Amino acid sequence: MTIVPHLWPRRDLLRNVPTEARLFSVAKDTKLLGFCHWQRNKKTCRTVVLVHGLEGCSESHYMRGIAAKAWRAGLNAVRLNQRNCGGTESLTPTLYHSGLSADYQAVIKELATVDGLPDIWLVGYSMGGNLVLKTAGEAGADFPALQGVLAVCPNIDPAACVTALEHPSNRLYHSYFLKRLKARMRRKATLFPDKFDLSDLRAIGSMREFDDRYTAPDGGYHNAAEYYERAGARHVLAQIRVQTVILTAQDDPFIPYAMFQAPALRSNPRIKLIAPRYGGHCGFFQRSTPNEDSYWAENRLVEIIAKAPSPDTEAPSSAIEDETKLRRDCTPGRRTPPLSAVQLGADSHRPGLER
Numbered sequence: 528m529t530i531v532p533h534l535w536p537r538r539d540l541l542r543n544v545p546t547e548a549r550l551f552s553v554a555k556d557t558k559l560l561g562f563c564h565w566q567r568n569k570k571t572c573r574t575v576v577l578v579h580g581l582e583g584c585s586e587s588h589y590m591r592g593i594a595a596k597a598w599r600a601g602l603n604a605v606r607l608n609q610r611n612c613g614g615t616e617s618l619t620p621t622l623y624h625s626g627l628s629a630d631y632q633a634v635i636k637e638l639a640t641v642d643g644l645p646d647i648w649l650v651g652y653s654m655g656g657n658l659v660l661k662t663a664g665e666a667g668a669d670f671p672a673l674q675g676v677l678a679v680c681p682n683i684d685p686a687a688c689v690t691a692l693e694h695p696s697n698r699l700y701h702s703y704f705l706k707r708l709k710a711r712m713r714r715k716a717t718l719f720p721d722k723f724d725l726s727d728l729r730a731i732g733s734m735r736e737f738d739d740r741y742t743a744p745d746g747g748y749h750n751a752a753e754y755y756e757r758a759g760a761r762h763v764l765a766q767i768r769v770q771t772v773i774l775t776a777q778d779d780p781f782i783p784y785a786m787f788q789a790p791a792l793r794s795n796p797r798i799k800l801i802a803p804r805y806g807g808h809c810g811f812f813q814r815s816t817p818n819e820d821s822y823w824a825e826n827r828l829v830e831i832i833a834k835a836p837s838p839d840t841e842a843p844s845s846a847i848e849d850e851t852k853l854r855r856d857c858t859p860g861r862r863t864p865p866l867s868a869v870q871l872g873a874d875s876h877r878p879g880l881e882r
Contacts, residue, residue, distance in 0.1 A: 540591040544598050549605075550618070553633040557610060557619035561585070561634075564594055564604040573646045573674075574603040575832055576634060580653030580809065582707045584613035589652060589809070592822055596829045603644070607634065609655070616715050620722060622745045624738075625654055625685055626758035628661040632670065635662075639672035648675040648832050652809050653782070656681025656773075657760045663771060664763025674838055675770040677828050680779055680809045683764070684786045686755035689734050691781040700781070701734060708737055764798065765791040771798045772831055774824055776806025801827075 545565060550558040562585050566572040575597045579587050585606040594604040608615050610623035610630070631649060638644045651659035656678030663676045682688040692701050709728055716723040723741070731737050739751035748754035773792070777784045787800055803811070811824035819826055 537588045537592060540588075540595045544595055551607075551634050551637055553630040554619075554621075557621060557630075558615075559610065559630060559634065560608045560613060560615045560618065562594075562606045564598045564606075566598070566601065566603055569603050570643050570645075572601060572603050573648065573832065573837070574605065574638060574644045575648050575650055575829075576605045576607060576631070576638070578607055578631065578649065578651040578655030578658055579609065579612065580651075580655050582612075582704060582711075583652070583655075584608050586613060587652075589822070589825060592825045593650065593828060596825060597832070600829050600833045602829075602832065605634075605638070607631075609658075611711060611715065616711070617718055620719055622715070622742055624742050624746045624754065624758065625657050625682065626661070626746060626748075626754065628658055628665055631658060631662040632666060635666075635670050635673050639670070645672055646674050646838050647672045648677065648835075649673065650677045650679075650828055650832075651681065652679045654682055657683055657685070657758070660760035660767070660771070660773075661758075661763055663769055664760060664766040667766055668768050671838075673769055675772075675832065675835055676767070677772045677774065677831060679774045679824055679828070680776065680782045680806075681760065681773060682782055683761040683789075684755075684759050684783075686752070686759075687783050687786060688781055689738075689751075689755065691783055693733055693735065694781075697780055705731070705734055705737060708734075712741060761786065761789055761791065764789065765795055767795060767797055769797065770835055771795075772801060773798060774801045774811075774827065776808070776811065777802055777804050778806065779808045782808060 541564070547563045547565065549561050549563050551561055552558050575593070577590050577593055579585065579590055583590070585608045590606045594606050597604040610619045610621060610627065612623065635647055635649075638647055649659035649662060651657070659676050660678050660681055660683060663673065666673060691697065692704070709731070712723065712725065712728060716725050727740055731740060735751050738754060743749065743751050743754040746754060748757065773787065775782060775784065775787060784802065787802065792798055792800065806824070809824070812821050813823040815821045
């Protein structure tokens with residue numbers, strides 16, 4: 528299903544939407560490039576901060592699609608590039624990985640204190656979904672401006688997801704990610720020649736090997752196994768204190784649905800799990816209707832955020848309303864038959880897969 532969204536042209540999504548480029552300082556020598564779409568009086572409006580998946584960027588079609596819909600629904604929207612993404616390799620000496628939740632805490636803090644924004648929601652896809660859940664779980668009640676989190680197909684157990692990705696049935700997608708990561712390492716080494724040794728790069732044949740050789744040591748982990756274990760948001764789901772929705776497909780080829788049966792997730796009343804039978808990896812493509820386009824997940828996310836109670840409003844017993852509607856399955860009559868299992872995104876205006 529998830530190749531289908533990429534095949535539909537999505538030009539001019541942000542036409543007539545005001546756009547402001549901005550650098551967020553998140554760590555020493557590290558900045559994230561974001562693109563902000565402000566309402567005229569931004570302080571009175573809810574703000575959506577978008578985080579893409581592996582080898583995506585702020586220009587990924589779903590990032591532009593959600594931002595455009597959110598802005599037209601009266602929300603502020605901020606499309607963030609993770610470290611090194613969207614052509615920003617020069618803005619940090621480090622690599623990016625699934626454990627960098629502190630980056631998004633820094634962004635929330637800046638938006639709250641510098642811009643005076645009191646009502647911020649994080650939205651993340653795939654790897655970005657893990658990051659926003661991890662951010663919320665670690666923040667607890669320390670960031671009052673953070674009011675909600677939505678995660679689409681989040682890799683909350685990175686080890687299980689990498690194992691699934693390396694299965695022979697996912698050879699196409701695994702090869703694609705690995706090729707892109709190697710290309711990024713070559714660009715990075717050109718900018719920081721004294722930091723990265725590429726002598727082993729050509730021989731690396733798997734995502735796990737790549738993470739073991741480059742991602743883990745650069746992020747302060749002993750090896751890939753430790754990185755996968757410590758970076759997963761599953762460890763902090765019980766600590767989430769804000770309205771949270773996890774949207775995942777039961778047929779996602781490398782985000783195993785079994786992960787979402789974890790007691791910490793199921794027992795936290797602030798987390799709602801929406802799991803249609805179909806949707807692939809971040810796809811959720813449906814037949815368009817007169818009132819809605821084909822991008823089911825984008826529409827549900829904006830709907831949830833726009834309808835959620837504001838911080839100064841007493842929340843109803845179920846803060847995320849109309850759950851039956853939100854659980855609408857991508858069933859025949861609304862669903863395009865799946866063509867594949869992975870969504871195409873974009874990095875620096877180029878198509879790419881999202882993990």
